[in-house]
Amino acid sequence: MRLLVAEDDASLLQAISEALGKEGFEVDSVGDGADTYFFAAQGIYDLLVLDITMPSMSGLEIVKELRSNAIDTPVLFVTARDTIADRVTGLGIGADDYLVKPFALAELIARVHALLRRSAGEATKRVLAHGAFELDLLSREARYNGCDLNLTMKEFELLEFLIINKGSILTRSQISDRLWGFDTNIGFGILDVHMHNLRKKLAAVSCEDNIKTIRGVGYQFKAEGR
Template sequence: MKLLIVEDNIDLLESMKKILSDEFEVDSATDGEEGLFLAFQNIYDAIILDVMLPGMDGFEILKKLRADRIMTPVLFVTAKDALEDRVKGLEIGGDDYLVKPFQAPELIARIRALLRRSGSLTIEHTIRYRGIELFGKEQEIKVDGTPVRLTIKQYELLEYLIQNHGKILTREQIYDRIWGFDSDTTVAIVEVYIHHLRKKLEAYGYHKDIQNVRGVGYILKEFKE
C-alpha cells in the first residue's frame, strides 16, 4: 500500500516516514507544489497533508484534488490550537485530522482507520468473542447473530477490548489507542464510551463482561456470579 506525506518540517517528515515505512510504501514532498504534482501523478491509498506549507497550503491542495475527482483519503496534520483549520479541513473534503504533537501509535491508528473506511485495508478474518462477531471490512457487528448498530468510536473501542480480552487495559491505553492526543477530549471520555457500549450490549447479557479494574481501567472477560 502506498502513502504520500506532504510536510515541510524535515525532522517530522523523516520521523513519519520511519514510522510508516515498515508497513507502507511512502512518497514525500516538502512543499505544496511538489505534493500536488505527486498526488496527480501517482495513485495513493492515503495522503498525510500538513496545513501550513510553503507555496501552496494543504487546503488549496485538497481543493484541487477534489475538483479533479481524486477522492484519496486525506489526513490533515494541524497545530494543536488550530481549531478553525481542523473544521475547515473537514468541511472542504478532508477525512480526518491529527493534532501536533502526536505519537507513533496515534499516527498508525489514524491511517489504518482511514484505509478501513475506504476499503483499502481489510481484516482477513472476523474477530470473535463469545457470541460477539466483528466484521472488519464492513465495520459491522453481530451479537448472538443479531446486527447491532455502533458508532465508529464504539466499534473501535469494542474491537480493542476484544483484541485484548483477558488483559487489563488502563484508561490511558484505551484513550491513546482510540482518541490519541486530540486536545478536544480528555481521558474521561473513556468512561463515557464504556458506559454507552455496555448499554448497547446489555440486552444480550454481555455488558457485565466489560469489567472495571478499580483505579486502573477495564478488562474484557466472561463475568461469573
C-alpha cells in the same frame, strides 16, 4: 500500499516516513506544497498525510484542487492549527481526518490504518476481491477461482493497482510511479517485463484478457461485466 507524506519540517517528515515504512507501507516524502499537489494528482496513492502549512501551496489548497478534479484519495491532515474552526474548515473541504501537533506516532499510525480500512470498506478482511480474483493484502497472495497465481511481489502490486483502478486507463508513468515511486531510475522496460510475466500467469488460468493494452498510453483492467 503506497502513501504520500507532505511536511515542511524535515525532521518530522523523516520520523513519520520511517514509522510508516516500518508498518510495511511504501512511502514517498515531500516538503513543498506544489510538489505535493503534482505527486498527489497522479492518483497513485492509497492515502495522503498532509501538513496544512507548506511553502508554495497549502494543504487546504491541495485538497481543494484534488477534490475539484475528482481525485478522492483519503487525506489525513497533520497540523498545529487546533481550533474548532480550523478542524471544521479542513474536514469541510474534503479531508477525512485531522491530527493536531504534537502527536504520538502510534496515534498517527492507528489513524492511517483506520482510514485505509474505511476507504476499502472492509474493516477486518483485508481482501481485495473482483469477480473471481481475490487478493489477500496481508499475505500478498493472489487467487483466481481459488487457484493460487504464484505472483512475485511486484506482480502482486501491479495486479492490485490494476484492480483498484478497474475500468480506468492507467498510463505507464502512473503504474511505474506506483510500483517504484517517483525517485527512481527504473525504465518502462522493467514495467513491461513485469506486465508480460503477470499476463503469462493469468494465461495459465485463462484470464489474461482482463488486462487490455491501450497502445501508446498504458493499460486498463476490465471492469466486471464489461
